[in-house]
Amino acid sequence: QVQLVESGGGLVQAGGSLRLSCAASGSVFEFSAVGWYRQSPGKERELVATISSGLVTYYADSVRRRFTISRDNAKKMLYLQMNSLKPEDTAMYYCAAAGTTLVLRSQAGVPYWGQGTQVTVSS
Secondary structure, X not given: OOEEEEEOOEEEEOOOOEEEEEEEEOOOHHHOEEEEEEXXXXXXXXXXXXXXXXXXXXEOOOOOOOEEEEEEOXXXXXXXXXXXXXXXXXXXXXXXXXXXXXXXXXXXXXXXXXOOEEEEEEO
16 A cells, blocks of 8 residues: 655746655555646646656657656655746646556556645746
């Protein structure tokens, strides 16, 4: 069982930066692929960035070169550094974990989800 708690969301102007954090519990975090997903009102939840247990990363085209995902297994933490934020990045951001070591490329079969943290980017 994995529990995930996100933090770091907030209101920021376009062009600004935010760093999201996700604290995980459970003994298998270091062996789990984890990632960030987001959902805007009226839209389906979408993948933002994911990272495997072996530190392989995968990014949505819309955030590549602006966002950076990282993890600290010793602290059981997942991070998302978001730079050059745009109004279209406004969404609820969710931390997620799966029972696989391989990098996630979708949300299919991902069993563990946090409650989310809101990111709002003003123009």
